[in-house]
Each structure stands twice: as structure tokens, then as C-alpha cells.
Amino acid sequence: MPTYEYECQQCHQRVEAVQSFSDEPLTICESCGGELRKVFSGVGIAFKGSGFYKTDNRPSSSD
Numbered sequence: 001m002p003t004y005e006y007e008c009q010q011c012h013q014r015v016e017a018v019q020s021f022s023d024e025p026l027t028i029c030e031s032c033g034g035e036l037r038k039v040f041s042g043v044g045i046a047f048k049g050s051g052f053y054k055t056d057n058r059p060s061s062s063d
């Protein structure tokens, strides 16, 4: 069975779940009740260190 990895958007805890394709995806963090998002490995989205990049709301830089 495939293993899915989720990350809580609130406490950023990683959760691994072994689910079949027909299972409902996890949506709620059991630790804090926050929203879980699926983590897709190997897609090129890397969260390194404590922070991560935000592409929106950048300070205006005119060139």
C-alpha cells in the first residue's frame, strides 16, 4: 500500500499514513486539529531549515 506524507499547516508536524487508494485522505492534524496537506516527495518543492519561500507579497522592487 502506498505511504502518504502529510504536513500540518498549523504545527508543521509531519504525518505518515499508509492508505489504499480508496481511503479518504487525512485532513485534520491529530495533534493540534490543524489542516493537513499532502506532501509530494520528488516534485521539487523542498522545505529546508525552518523557513520556506513565499513567492507572494514581495516588497516592491523596480528594475
Ligand SMILES: [Zn+2]
Pocket (backbone or CB within 6 Å): 008, 009, 010, 011, 012, 013, 029, 030, 031, 032, 033, 034
Ligand atoms: Zn498540527
